[in-house]
Amino acid sequence: MLPSCEHSCHQCPKRICLEETNKNLCLHSSCRWFLLVLILVLLPQIFLDFKYFVISNVSLASLLSDSPQHAITPETPTQGSSPDKNETCPLGRVYVYDLPPVFNNELLHNCSSLEPWSTRYCDAVLNGGFGQRAIELIGVVPERQAPAWYWTDQFMSEVIFHNKVQNYACRTLEPESATAFYIPFYAGLAVGRYLFGNHSSEERDRDCEMLLRWVQDQQYWKRSNGSDHFITLGRIAWDFHRYGPFGWGSGFINMAGMRNIIRLVIERSPWDPLEIGVPYPTGFHPRSNADILEWQRHVRTHRRTSLFCFVGGTRGAFKDDFRGRLLSYCKNESDSCRAVDCAKSRCHHGSSDILETFLASDFCLQPRGDSYTRRSMFDCMVAGSIPVLFWEQTAYDKYQGFLPEEHTSYSVFIDYKSLKNGTSIRKVLERFSSEEVRKMREKVVDLIPKIVYAKPQQGSEYIKDASDVAIEIVLRRLKKQGAD
Template sequence: MLPRSESPLPEAQLLKKPKHSSSAAAGGTPASNPDHSVNSAAASQHLQLHLPPRHRAGIVLVALALQFLLLFTARSIPGPRLHLHLLRHRPPIPAPSAATSAPAPCAAGMVYVYDLPPMFNKDLLAACDDLNPWASRCTALSSGGFGPPATDLAGVIPSSLLPSWYSTDQFAAEIIFHRRMVAHRCRTRDPSAAAAFYVPFYGGLAVGRHLWSPNSTSSDRDRDCALLLRWVHDQAPWRRSSGWDHFIILGRITWDFRRSREGDWGGSFLYMPGMENVTRLLIERNPWDEKDVGIPYPTGFHPRTAAQVREWQRFVLGRNRSALFSFAGAARAGFKDDFRGLLLGECRRAGGKCRSVDCSGGRCGNRSAETLGLFLDSAFCLQPRGDSFTRRSMFDCMVAGAVPVLFWRRSAYVQYPWFLPAGEEWSVFIDRREVRSGAVSVRGVLEGIGAEKAKQMREKVVELIPRLVYAAAEGGLGEGMEDAFDVAVDRVLRRFRDRRRRTGESETVLG
């Protein structure tokens, strides 16, 4: 005989129904009426009080037997079935909030922007009339580096996007980056809190103004660069790191800063003592120098919002492209075996399959409506090397939604790994030697790709457009969409962070 207890069993509390159910809240049924529950409990208590003790003990034994039977049945259910049952009936897992799912905006560190003496940036820009021996560059470098509005594109592009297009100079990256960097969300005015240090020196303007001057000397081309290094070497962050956590934007190709012998082309900025540790972002890099990083040439499209980028992507994807391929450029008659002339000849022989624009005489300067219209109407665009291995034209072509056709691997594949994926899913590569020998024809290769494959390649190009343009808004495009500036700064910060982790250095630069 089990001992008798006047208090109810713990299991009985689990089996009781709540006094108020959802149906009771909605009016209820007689079975769920609170008064009915009270009456039932009273009747049960009355029944227990009037039963003989042996009967009450029997009731307790029956209750225990039922509990044992339920427990045995639950244990006999196969594990997977029970697990599946629990999964089907578990409460839904709440979606993670944006605060927990999105990475911290400055997780890789903060950036300190040096306040340089005006002679290294503002004064150079103010002297825009003297930056070129043939004409003033003031208009070209206006609007924070974007240049004048591209009013000639009216009727070529959607009118709603016309305010986002400018006649942008291909060498304006220094000005564009400086304007965005001073407003960057990860900027700090405390050098001891910085993980990276940006040097806003307009080295391209400083060197460029002497490149074509008939009386310039090597000393003229190097003077501003040498003075800049003398100034920055006196700064505490530089003395501590010898410049490894510093970066600079140079708006010209790397070869304009790599004069190795007296009397050769360009300046020698990148060979000066102290520059060996600095990360340099340039529109064309030296593939054998890991401190050089290639960034996209500035194009004319400077959207203000992510919505404008998506509108442009829809426009170029829906464009009817009447020409199989196109070429914008000029023959180089003075060059032996001029490859550009060879491509222009291929284009003429292709008839209606190819369109071209002859850019001799500066006709294509800063991308006129004629060249943008050419790329908008073409499925592919031919991109031989320019004066160097890269061309601004490749980025104009891609922003227009055309697939670039490359003939030198150094034109893109080893230039822009932060911005363009590996492989050739977004481009076509044809070995120039096979074209020269007549082993292949450009038209034959492109026709062999097929409509479906060409469509997939074009979609990939259009997907890349945000990473190839520089936004007009100081805060970027928004909605999590990164432009070329965002990608560049993020990767610089990550590069410095990874180096600190490898070397075990402190996260803070000073103190």
């Protein structure tokens, strides 16, 4: 029952009074009609506020959950019927094949077979290919950013990309309306089981041959002979370029059925026009624009106490091991260089030491890895550190569409051969003024959205991530191909 208004409102025949001391609403009997109107006005807003509260808390709970996710579950895209389809997707739409599980999900469920001597892949395939939550980074990254960080394996792009393309805004369930057809085969995982050890070329090729037989039997393959199809390869191109029965890797790319298929590869062959280089997955998977913008602010303003750094392990089996030379050089220049020796520290998926080192350094030394490219280059750039390259093939001919053509805008190049003639890395880097360093870092920070893989659905709504850029490159190529 509402209290009387008499002590604070002497005339209340036709209005509601707000008692100022205890903020209670007081209503004379003749004012009850007004209360009814007020309830009718406020009820919709109360309902909306409650709905927003429930949705926000459900989203927060799902965001913080870390339940294992081995299989990729297809999402049903909204099939718009409005006449502006071409306006919303001017480059066209993508159809995703529903492959037999043996080509993707069964590989995830049987993760222990992907690397029999290690549990690495059973951790790596969690959370849609992002891996385990990187809770160790709490305190290294801003608290609100911590749920966006994972220990992501460098060879998980097939799983990550499949999860992303299932939720692509311009995906279609109607193959007759598709511009491009995506084949979600986890070739890198399938082939990777047989790369090491005493395995025959037949074993390395078996899954790939089965996949091509399946896809070549599809109606829309026959329409174009595969020229409007594309696939992601989660290992470097050289693992699929075997010539002859006794060489390294699989012969997948050289099979007749692959002759027209566009390939998204973490390290492309510069001589193959059908290969498109895409960034290695890093551990940062933003959930929204806010994540990206906040992280960019963080790396832009982070205090950097070292001129340069090196993160890597030696390759003792190699003659004149260049990475070993860089590690020794960095340790000798300890007043200017920070080093993380991966022989003594876990570097496979990243670590808090690695991220802290990149965040604290203006420049990061990026020699070639086991091949010309390194996942470390993208880790370094995500931390706002400027990469120093020693081979042009590490980046400059690999990632068109993701990295600027003007190489000096975001990186420094020092020919590895010049170091044998006494060139000092430190002196080269000290020649850059603070303003030049600031401009290069700004360019690196601007590139971050294009070189990370955002969370599906929750991902960066307006800022395109690496998967968005990659699909657009494919669609633009097909559109030009059709025009020609």
